[in-house]
Amino acid sequence: MAGHAGLHLWGIDHRLAPTEVRERAHIDPERVGGLLAALAREPGFVSAVPVSTCNRTEIYVETLPEFAPHECLTRSLAAAGLDPALFTGEYGVRLTDGEAVRRLYRVSAGLESMMLGEPQISGQLKDAYRLAKEHHELGPVLMRAFQGAFRAGKRVRTETKIGEGAVSVAFAAVELARKFFADLSHHRALLVGAGDTGALAARHFLQQGIGGLIVVNRSPERARALADDLNGGKGELVRARPWEELAATLADVDVVLSTTGSLEPVILPEMVRAAMRRRRGRPLYVLDIAVPRDVHPDVARVDETYVFGLDDLDEIVQANLAARRKQLPGAERIIEQELAEFRAWVGEMDLRPSVAEFRAYLEDLKEKQVGYVRRKQSDEVAAAVDASLQQFIKKVLGRSMESLKSAESEQERLQHLATLHRLFAPQAPTTTQAPRDPQEPHDRP
Amino acid sequence: MRLALTVSEVLLPLLYLLLFVAYLWVFYENRRFAHLWARRLLATTVVAHLAASAIHARVHHHLPMASPLEFLSLLSLSLLLIYAVIERRLRVRETGFLVTGVAFLLQFIASAFSVAEPAANPLLEDPGYAGHAVLVLLAYTALSLSFLYAVLYLVLARQLARKTFGLLFRRLPPLEMLERMSVGAAKLGVPLLFGALALGHLWLYDLADKLDPATASRLTPFDPKILTSWVIFLVYLVGLAGHRWWGWRGRRMNLLAIAAYLAVVLAMGAIHHFVPSFHNFSLRGGV
Numbered sequence A: 001m002a003g004h005a006g007l008h009l010w011g012i013d014h015r016l017a018p019t020e021v022r023e024r025a026h027i028d029p030e031r032v033g034g035l036l037a038a039l040a041r042e043p044g045f046v047s048a049v050p051v052s053t054c055n056r057t058e059i060y061v062e063t064l065p066e067f068a069p070h071e072c073l074t075r076s077l078a079a080a081g082l083d084p085a086l087f088t089g090e091y092g093v094r095l096t097d098g099e100a101v102r103r104l105y106r107v108s109a110g111l112e113s114m115m116l117g118e119p120q121i122s123g124q125l126k127d128a129y130r131l132a133k134e135h136h137e138l139g140p141v142l143m144r145a146f147q148g149a150f151r152a153g154k155r156v157r158t159e160t161k162i163g164e165g166a167v168s169v170a171f172a173a174v175e176l177a178r179k180f181f182a183d184l185s186h187h188r189a190l191l192v193g194a195g196d197t198g199a200l201a202a203r204h205f206l207q208q209g210i211g212g213l214i215v216v217n218r219s220p221e222r223a224r225a226l227a228d229d230l231n232g233g234k235g236e237l238v239r240a241r242p243w244e245e246l247a248a249t250l251a252d253v254d255v256v257l258s259t260t261g262s263l264e265p266v267i268l269p270e271m272v273r274a275a276m277r278r279r280r281g282r283p284l285y286v287l288d289i290a291v292p293r294d295v296h297p298d299v300a301r302v303d304e305t306y307v308f309g310l311d312d313l314d315e316i317v318q319a320n321l322a323a324r325r326k327q328l329p330g331a332e333r334i335i336e337q338e339l340a341e342f343r344a345w346v347g348e349m350d351l352r353p354s355v356a357e358f359r360a361y362l363e364d365l366k367e368k369q370v371g372y373v374r375r376k377q378s379d380e381v382a383a384a385v386d387a388s389l390q391q392f393i394k395k396v397l398g399r400s401m402e403s404l405k406s407a408e409s410e411q412e413r414l415q416h417l418a419t420l421h422r423l424f425a426p427q428a429p430t431t432t433q434a435p436r437d438p439q440e441p442h443d444r445p
Numbered sequence B: 001m002r003l004a005l006t007v008s009e010v011l012l013p014l015l016y017l018l019l020f021v022a023y024l025w026v027f028y029e030n031r032r033f034a035h036l037w038a039r040r041l042l043a044t045t046v047v048a049h050l051a052a053s054a055i056h057a058r059v060h061h062h063l064p065m066a067s068p069l070e071f072l073s074l075l076s077l078s079l080l081l082i083y084a085v086i087e088r089r090l091r092v093r094e095t096g097f098l099v100t101g102v103a104f105l106l107q108f109i110a111s112a113f114s115v116a117e118p119a120a121n122p123l124l125e126d127p128g129y130a131g132h133a134v135l136v137l138l139a140y141t142a143l144s145l146s147f148l149y150a151v152l153y154l155v156l157a158r159q160l161a162r163k164t165f166g167l168l169f170r171r172l173p174p175l176e177m178l179e180r181m182s183v184g185a186a187k188l189g190v191p192l193l194f195g196a197l198a199l200g201h202l203w204l205y206d207l208a209d210k211l212d213p214a215t216a217s218r219l220t221p222f223d224p225k226i227l228t229s230w231v232i233f234l235v236y237l238v239g240l241a242g243h244r245w246w247g248w249r250g251r252r253m254n255l256l257a258i259a260a261y262l263a264v265v266l267a268m269g270a271i272h273h274f275v276p277s278f279h280n281f282s283l284r285g286g287v
Helices: A019-025 A029-040 A070-079 A097-108 A120-135 A140-159 A169-177 A196-207 A220-231 A243-249 A269-279 A297-301 A310-325 A328-349 A351-376 A379-405 A410-424 B002-029 B032-060 B068-090 B096-112 B127-162 B167-171 B175-204 B213-217 B224-245 B250-274
Strands: A006-013 A045-052 A056-063 A093-096 A188-192 A212-216 A238-241 A255-258 A284-288 A305-309
Touching: A006 A019, A006 A097, A006 A140, A019 A056, A029 A045, A029 A070, A029 A120, A045 A120, A045 A140, A056 A070, A056 A097, A056 A140, A093 A097, A097 A120, A097 A140, A097 A328, A120 A140, A140 A328, A169 A196, A169 A284, A169 A310, A188 A196, A196 A212, A196 A220, A196 A255, A212 A220, A212 A243, A220 A238, A238 A243, A243 A269, A269 A284, A269 A297, A297 A305, A305 A310, A328 A351, A328 A379, A351 A379, A351 A410, A379 A410, B002 B032, B002 B068, B002 B096, B032 B068, B032 B096, B068 B096, B068 B127, B068 B175, B096 B127, B127 B167, B127 B175, B127 B250, B175 B224, B175 B250, B224 B250
Parallel strands: A188 A212, A188 A255, A212 A238, A255 A284, A284 A305
Antiparallel strands: A006 A056, A006 A093, A045 A056
């Protein structure tokens, strides 16, 4: 983008930086204002959008042309309480202009995410963009780059299948449940155990609209505490039941999530058989995500009982990831199309002022000619001349733009622009040349 | 009119083919655009085929059931009609390629080998008999679809039990939905079968005047096909009651649907071949 505003990216992400480094580089929303204020004090700075998620922290900066942002960013990061060395050291990624924009587009499409094609990054980018706009006015290049990135991300998600299929174990558990039940809101789940893994899986099921959740744990206090936590003070969707009611509860639910730390199986075939007699053939989806296993292996032999473990979920995740990877070429094509559009927009940026001057000059000439015709002829004739000259201007401008865009080198393009500017930029009348009568056309006999 | 009929013989298989392709697209891609096209094509094909059947009835003064090929064409329309009702109720299109694939095959054979004007059984000109025949066709089509969805249920259940996470696992609707589709099809088939049987009984003796004396003498409400149809009706009715009030669900319910349908096919086939019945289209003068 020589000759235009500069676009720079400083960042770290999950590919190079370990978690502890990403944690140190994280920019929470409260710090964004401080960082932007510090950057705003730098002379070559135009605008910036800091993006910080659990897997990446990236600062997209627009500067004046030919401005090297190293010093400016180092000072500003330090002023905002961040360690600039994190971004400049072995874990840092520093890109400029086209490469920075390409990276932004890929991030927006989820191609740089840890879970290929994950959709959350799109919302996180939009939040970061909105937050930056609240603090300062964004430069035209950065604004256009982000808008293009949002469009590219949307196109990749709608035109390819890169977002299909669960790529985390917790979502795979829900996806698997959806192979049994058409609408989760009509079914209830049982969570056996009140540990962190179970709570996480339960949260996923609640987010996906499970109709109710029963927590059973050896310690009733922990079961009640987790139920209260999952309810979040709203309603009674999650309830706790005593450990002794585990067998009876199996008949009342359709999904079982078992995550205890027990060394022996806690869900036994006879318990499930008794429950199945009361269920009258309704299938029971049992998810055993405990190590060692909570569900006795013979439970899988009970009619209408389907038992899945961590390995099964991992198999689903791997298959979905492989399917997503097959979508990469299509996604890359879309990114390239959007980048080409961005490059074309940037290429036209410095044409606009000169072409506007040229247009103004031609419009001025046209007005004079039409005014002259109107005085000498009827309004109808003047209108016809006006329309004809408008077409003429359109064609001349179109041809000029094409010539400027197709310049063989940057130098040639700049020469053309300079010529256009010299010829048609508004100038003060010179003293040596008597001003013409503005009403008279130059070629009047 | 005749030109329209000729055109329909060319256009209908093409429409069925397009419909099949659209539903295959839905199955493999699951794009909103594919769903939209499948839905539109389904409506277009049903309307076009209904129009073609109406023109046929107007030109030939009887239902397009005079020959096995005409029957195949009507069967493909019947499949689409029942399927369209199920799809509209449950909004699931992933299994449509199976139904439309069969319908395309039937329509293709019907159009490719059609005879200009087959000799029609004069009974087909009787509106009461025509109504009975159409209801029977729709009823057994619905029960066939119930069987198809029950089979798909067992296929998916088997894949889940064996943890085979392949294409069918990814693209078939959930077990619960397949069961709803199977039960939904049976819920359509049972009243249609009742209507067909009731209409048949009402018109049984009115038809006697229109038949030759030998055939008329065989008309009886205790005909083996009629009795078997009543038994089928009762079996499906009990199955639906079990689902509705006694909580019959899952693999057993779907096994019941499969067993009931296989029993229907075997019983009807056995009666057709081994037991004398006045319900025999192959006999001139039969009903």
